[in-house]
Amino acid sequence: MPVKVVMAQKILRANEQVARENRERLQHLPTVNLISSPGAGKTTLLEKTIQALRGELAIGVVEGDIYTTRDAERIAGQGAAVVQVNTAGLCHLDANMVGRALDQLDLDSLDLLFIENVGNLVCPAEFDLGEDYKVALLSVAEGGDKPEKYPLVFRESHAVVINKSDLLPYTDFDMNKVQEEIRTLKPEILIFVTSAATGEGLEAWCAWLREIVRHKRFVTG
Amino acid sequence: MHEIGLIQTVMDEVSRVAEANGIERVTKVRLVVGRMNGAIPDALEFAFSVLSPETIFEGARLEIESVPVRLRCPHCGAESEGEKLAYFCPECGGRAELVAGQELYIDYFEGDDGKEDAGEGRDGAEDSARERAGGP
Ligand SMILES: Nc1nc2c(ncn2[C@@H]2O[C@H](COP(=O)(O)OP(=O)(O)OP(=O)(O)O)[C@@H](O)[C@H]2O)c(=O)[nH]1
Ligand SMILES: [Mg+2]
Ligand SMILES: [Zn+2]
Numbered sequence: 001m002p003v004k005v006v007m008a009q010k011i012l013r014a015n016e017q018v019a020r021e022n023r024e025r026l027q028h029l030p031t032v033n034l035i036s037s038p039g040a041g042k043t044t045l046l047e048k049t050i051q052a053l054r055g056e057l058a059i060g061v062v063e064g065d066i067y068t069t070r071d072a073e074r075i076a077g078q079g080a081a082v083v084q085v086n087t088a089g090l091c092h093l094d095a096n097m098v099g100r101a102l103d104q105l106d107l108d109s110l111d112l113l114f115i116e117n118v119g120n121l122v123c124p125a126e127f128d129l130g131e132d133y134k135v136a137l138l139s140v141a142e143g144g145d146k147p148e149k150y151p152l153v154f155r156e157s158h159a160v161v162i163n164k165s166d167l168l169p170y171t172d173f174d175m176n177k178v179q180e181e182i183r184t185l186k187p188e189i190l191i192f193v194t195s196a197a198t199g200e201g202l203e204a205w206c207a208w209l210r211e212i213v214r215h216k217r218f219v220t221g
Numbered sequence: 222m223h224e225i226g227l228i229q230t231v232m233d234e235v236s237r238v239a240e241a242n243g244i245e246r247v248t249k250v251r252l253v254v255g256r257m258n259g260a261i262p263d264a265l266e267f268a269f270s271v272l273s274p275e276t277i278f279e280g281a282r283l284e285i286e287s288v289p290v291r292l293r294c295p296h297c298g299a300e301s302e303g304e305k306l307a308y309f310c311p312e313c314g315g316r317a318e319l320v321a322g323q324e325l326y327i328d329y330f331e332g333d334d335g336k337e338d339a340g341e342g343r344d345g346a347e348d349s350a351r352e353r354a355g356g357p
Contacts, residue, residue: 001336001337002248003333005239005242005330007328008328009327012325014230090223126258184309186308187316
């Protein structure tokens with residue numbers, strides 16, 4: 001006979017459970033989940049950040065990449081601890097993949113952990129990985145309409161990095177308008193304007209990273 | 222997008238609960254998907270049609286409730302609905318909170334447990350469906 005079963009169950013429940021476990025494991029390690037479209041400059045920003053904080057903060061990176069190890073090799077070239085996660089075609093990292101990557105890192109030896117998500121502004125916004133902060137990265141070369149088209153990632157993010165500022169003279173990117181639009185989605189969001197190519201704006205970005213490291217030490221001892 | 226993976230998860234979870242309830246065949250699955258969520262109903266339906274043959278979902282209907290974005294202003298209480306996500310109340314300009322539009326969950330499913338009806342003389346699947354809670 002016919003039966004109706006009410007489930008009222010989140011589809012991503014399993015991911016949320018594993019994300020909680022990751023968060024538990026990362027309770028002493030500040031973790032930033034970096035999200036952008038392909039090519040906006042996540043790996044370049046990480047390379048420059050590792051250089052700028054060398055000798056000051058021990059940085060680890062979980063590198064999400066659909067198929068290759070190119071980005072992980074670039075990060076390893078900077079002397080940081082890196083674990084490559086190949087998603088084999090999947091458009092985002094999930095908590096399970098990050099959990100397996102954490103198995104391969106000596107978490108106690110690190111001061112700050114980055115997760116470079118797969119280049120995609122849609123799906124990564126929906127998967128909690130156990131990070132402390134999502135950071136959305138947007139490059140001026142990809143156009144100023146991204147906040148309007150992909151509101152969720154901006155809403156979920158603690159900070160936005162607007163990268164490739166050196167290209168501003170060559171684009172129609174309206175910096176004021178874009179920032180205003182981002183703040184319409186999330187008034188308290190932090191905005192950093194950087195050029196990972198020239199180093200412009202990296203100081204403010206690094207200052208924020210130092211602050212989140214201090215903050216977590218203060219909170220969790 | 223990852224609709225195939227989402228539907229695979231839905232099928233795994235529903236199969237588990239169906240089995241626990243002695244249900245041999247699923248006839249309908251109902252999902253609730255907020256419009257702020259990246260999952261696209263057409264792509265979910267396509268994934269379901271690809272994955273369901275030769276499973277307990279063969280021939281089942283997938284129903285998707287698409288929930289519009291709804292904001293509520295804590296200052297003046299005004300509610301507003303729209304396709305676009307803005308964070309300010311259209312009434313007073315205060316900061317509004319998202320109260321709907323980000324859902325992604327399995328509401329319920331219907332199936333057949335292969336047993337004879339106890340003979341209470343009901344007809345129509347909707348009325349005669351024994352409603353059970355599948356657990357959280
Ligand atoms: N002009 C300019 N080019 C940049 C800047 N940052 C990165 N690039 C260039 O943009 C290209 C892509 O940079 P990546 O750092 O690989 O971008 P990504 O976001 O890691 O890319 P995926 O991992 O493939 O999603 C490279 O050629 C970089 O040299 C910048 O600030 N200015
Ligand atoms: Mg990269
Ligand atoms: Zn209001």
